[in-house]
Amino acid sequence: MSWYGGQSTRVFTRGSGRHLQGSQLEAGASKTTQDILSLDSIRSSLIRQEETIIFALIERAQFLTNDVVYRTESGLLTERTAELPEGAIYRGVEEKGRKLSFMEYMLMGTEILHSSVRRYTSPEEHAFFPDYIPDPIDELAKLQYPDNLLSEENDAASCCLNDALLKRYMDEVIPAVCESGDDEQHGSSVLADVNVLQALSKRIHYGKFVAESKYRSDPEGYQKLVDNNDVDGVMKLLTNAAVEKKVLKRAKMKCATYGREPLLTAVVAAAAAAAAVAAVETMNLAGKSNDLKLQPAVVEGIYRDLIIPLTKEIEVEYLFKRCGRSPPVRTAQIYNLR
Numbered sequence: 480m481s482w483y484g485g486q487s488t489r490v491f492t493r494g495s496g497r498h499l500q501g502s503q504l505e506a507g508a509s510k511t512t513q514d515i516l517s518l519d520s521i522r523s524s525l526i527r528q529e530e531t532i533i534f535a536l537i538e539r540a541q542f543l544t545n546d547v548v549y550r551t552e553s554g555l556l557t558e559r560t561a562e563l564p565e566g567a568i569y570r571g572v573e574e575k576g577r578k579l580s581f582m583e584y585m586l587m588g589t590e591i592l593h594s595s596v597r598r599y600t601s602p603e604e605h606a607f608f609p610d611y612i613p614d615p616i617d618e619l620a621k622l623q624y625p626d627n628l629l630s631e632e633n634d635a636a637s638c639c640l641n642d643a644l645l646k647r648y649m650d651e652v653i654p655a656v657c658e659s660g661d662d663e664q665h666g667s668s669v670l671a672d673v674n675v676l677q678a679l680s681k682r683i684h685y686g687k688f689v690a691e692s693k694y695r696s697d698p699e700g701y702q703k704l705v706d707n708n709d710v711d712g713v714m715k716l717l718t719n720a721a722v723e724k725k726v727l728k729r730a731k732m733k734c735a736t737y738g739r740e741p742l743l744t745a746v747v748a749a750a751a752a753a754a755a756v757a758a759v760e761t762m763n764l765a766g767k768s769n770d771l772k773l774q775p776a777v778v779e780g781i782y783r784d785l786i787i788p789l790t791k792e793i794e795v796e797y798l799f800k801r802c803g804r805s806p807p808v809r810t811a812q813i814y815n816l817r
Contacts, residue, residue: 515625521688522722526729528685532678532786533733533778536656539671540773543660548581548669549649555581555665564588566595567611582649585669586676587611597621602628605684607641607676629691635800638687640793641680643813647785648676651815655777679786686790690797693717705802710795710809717794723787730782731775738772789813 514520547553562577563569564587579587587608590599594612598604600622606612615621629636652675693716694701704712792813796806 515628515688518689518692521685521692525682525685525726528678528682529726529730529733530737532675532682533730533737533773535671535675535678536652536778536781537734537738537773539653539668539675540656542657542664542668542671543662544653544657545661545663545665545668547661548665548672549653551578551580551583553581556584563611564591566591566613567608568613570610581665582669582672583608585666586673589673602636603681603685603688605639605641605680607645607680609639629687629797630801633800633803635797636687638684638793638796638800638806640683640789640796640813644680644683644785644789645676647789647815648672648679651785652781655780656773682786683789684793686793687797689790690717690794690801693794694798694801701798702802705799705804708804708807710807713795713798714791717791717798726787727779727782731779734773734775734778735771738775739770784815 547555556579562579564584567587590606590608590612593599594606594614595616597615597619599606599609599612600615602624653672697716700716701713704716792809795809799806
């Protein structure tokens with residue numbers, strides 16, 4: 480569901496992840512909404528997103544924490560610049576005197592540009608500053624997406640946990656991925672932050688597609704649980720412990736593979752499939768290895784403690800709205816408050 484194509488018509492080819500346009504269309508190339516919302520199709524997309532997330536984390540890990548970029552009173556921006564980037568259009572109640580950190584300023588500026596070229600018209604993309612971004616420019620044709628991917632019931636399709644993600648990214652991910660200190664690579668650090676945040680947001684909010692797919696497979700079961708306000712029951716029905724275990728193992732494997740120098744990686748890549756798994760399992764994944772750019776245990780922790788829990792929270796919120804009820808208030812769980 481790419482947002483950057485030049486044409487307004489998009490269809491999805493089975494398994495390739497590419498888009499066909501105009502004369503490229505062939506018989507049998509299109510996919511139905513049911514195809515796109517199949518759990519196999521969604522899992523395939525989530526697996527591809529793992530590379531994006533891991534490579535983005537590796538990029539951020541090369542810099543120190545650079546805590547100054549996350550503080551509003553850092554001195555990195557002038558008094559005037561710290562307010563809003565050029566092009567920001569505020570749509571809500573005016574916030575007098577709001578100040579942005581250097582990271583927030585660059586993230587908002589990036590979203591302003593991307594919004595103008597249709598990024599946030601895609602159902603899988605969510606802005607961190609939706610109240611400040613402009614509409615797409617008129618010169619670009621409107622992109623068309625398959626109908627009924629997500630339910631509009633009770634505004635379910637608009638569920639978003641980016642506020643919680645942004646807070647927990649700064650509080651948990653940065654200290655886990657980066658060594659403490661300031662290397663003065665503030666701009667490069669924030670560019671890496673933007674890439675990580677956008678990748679994490681897409682992955683987490685894909686939970687809405689998972690929830691819609693599972694709802695369609697058992698609408699009566701989910702409706703009954705929601706009508707009884709059974710949050711734990713919904714969460715239990717959504718949870719597939721075996722799949723989650725595979726996700727954690729695969730994330731560790733990929734980090735151990737991509738985070739090494741090419742010669743070391745080639746040894747693993749050249750092995751037979753079964754031998755490769757065994758080889759990666761012996762790479763000291765649980766401990767710390769000095770020849771890795773990012774420790775696999777850190778990536779496993781990010782998936783286990785942040786990505787998977789927030790994905791399930793967005794699934795629960797979506798399903799409650801999908802079933803016509805207000806979602807439960809779960810502030811402590813979402814923001815990891817203790």
